[in-house]
Amino acid sequence: MTTNVPAYAVPAANAPLERTTVPRRAVGEHDVLIEIKYAGICHSDIHQARDGWGEGIFPMVPGHEIAGIVTEVGPGVTKYAAGDRVGVGCFVDSCRRCAYCRQGLEQYCAEGMTGTYNALGRDGEPTYGGYSTHIVVDENYTVRIPDGLGLDVAAPLLCAGITLYSPLAHWNAGPGKSVAIVGLGGLGHMGVKIAHAMGAEVTVLSQTLRKEADGRRLGADHFHATGDPETFTKLAGTFDLVVSTVSAPLDLDAYLGLLRTGGTLVNVGAPEEPVSLNLFSVIGGRKTLAGSMIGGIAETQEMLDFCAEYGLGAEIELIDADRINEAYERVLRSDVRYRFVIDASTIR
Ligand SMILES: [Zn+2]
Ligand SMILES: [Zn+2]
Structure with missing residues (x-):
């Protein structure tokens, strides 16, 4: 009943x-x-x-x-x-x-x-x-x-937590890895906390520098504005892993350009419109363009245990x-x- x-x-x-x-x-x-x-x-x-x-x-x-x-x-x-x-x-x-x-x-x-x-x-x-x-x-x-x-x-x-934890764990964010989180919102702020707790060097890529103090408090080592075109030249070839949380369509070629050889760009944000890219952006540098969606039950439990161990709640x-x-x-x-x-x- x-x-x-x-x-x-x-x-x-x-x-x-x-x-x-x-x-x-x-x-x-x-x-x-x-x-x-x-x-x-x-x-x-x-x-x-x-x-x-x-x-x-x-x-x-x-x-x-x-x-x-x-x-x-x-x-x-x-x-x-x-x-x-x-x-x-x-x-x-x-x-x-x-x-x-x-x-x-x-x-x-x-x-x-x-x-x-x-x-x-x-x-x-x-x-x-x-x-x-x-x-x-x-x-x-x-x-x-x-x-x-x-x-x-x-x-x-x-x-929000598992959406970021799963790709960060799958692509081995940790000591010696340079990880960028694109967008500092509900998803992104958990990405910064979790990637930092995993031991990675963490960069926030946000439209402006407005949230820089927050980003650093949450665990970011670096903070850059994507609205500044120089960011993409300055940071070219920097990251092992870039996780995009934004739901606006990304300039994939520009973001793939931020990866080191062998690096991965993971999208967890979902634009409603299709996006295009120049395949040379992945061919040169053997890069990967990927997606990821939440996590399984066991991994969600693992994430909660991890967050409890490091004292990571959401803001x-x-x-x-x-x-x-x-x-x-x-x-x-x-x-x-x-x-x-x-x-x-x-x-x-
Ligand atoms: Zn949700
Ligand atoms: Zn099934």
């Missing part, structure tokens, strides 16, 4: 969010019921609420940066008990059988992962995200938030739920340092 729980939903594409209720399924054999304490606002919530990526399912309850407390577990649950601090990220299920799922790469599931919201679950019912008081999730798609991390600053790690602005619409406008203006997090106790 389903239970209706309070939530903030987008009733139709481009409409403002409003308070409502949405159904949550009964706690099944392997499910945990989570009382949501905090939910981060991700830029992709706004894309989907405004139907920027097409095929939205409405009403839509966004939110895939969820932190809370387990309040009930199904009879078959072995990993969690009531009272545990847990998180839920961008997906709540996958096929569990394909080669990727079996390798812990559920985000690349051959059948497609089941999004935490704006998706149809494997039971055919729409999924509703974290702007809500409660959620029911399979224990295998739930992660543990270590005691050392505040739930409020941990919430954004479930999307957040905590808001009440009745300010979500205003927060969306501010995110679109890049007027947030660096992530809005909703206090879910204000959703009731």
Whole structure:
């Protein structure tokens, strides 16, 4: 039997969010019921609420940066008990059988992962995200938030944190590596913190020098303005790894020019329009142009443990739920340092 729980939903594409209720399924054999304490606002919530990526399912309850407390577990649950601090990220299920799922790469599931919201679950019912008081999730798609991390600053790690951790780990950011993070927003600020904690030499490439003091405080060794054309000549051939978090189309040739021979440019930001490049930008210097999307469940747990060990939470602005619409406008203006997090106790 389903239970209706309070939530903030987008009733139709481009409409403002409003308070409502949405159904949550009964706690099944392997499910945990989570009382949501905090939910981060991700830029992709706004894309989907405004139907920027097409095929939205409405009403839509966004939110895939969820932190809370387990309040009930199904009879078959072995990993969690009531009272545990847990998180839920961008997906709540996958096929569990394909080669990727079996390798812990559920985000690349051959059948497609089941999004935490704006998706149809494997039971055919729409999924509703974290702007809500409660959620029911399979224990295998739930992660543990270590005691050392505040739930409020941990919430954004479930999307922003893992989106940066996964490529930084995959392409071996660490001592002796020169890493550039493009864009100092919700994603980028976690990239700086994580790359610095991994031991890499970190450079921020931001449109202007406006956020330089922040960037250095977060762990950047260097800070350069991409709005200054000299930056691209000055830094040519400098980096082993460049991770771009910006969703505006990049001048790929210019950014590939910043790589050392054998270097990699990874895009985690997603422009809506196709971008082009001159293939000589990768041929000379045997460079790689790559993409990366969040991380699997095991890697998300590894990221949370890493962030707890190094004391890395997100920099957040905590808001009440009745300010979500205003927060969306501010995110679109890049007027947030660096992530809005909703206090879910204000959703009731
Ligand atoms: Zn996200
Ligand atoms: Zn799969």
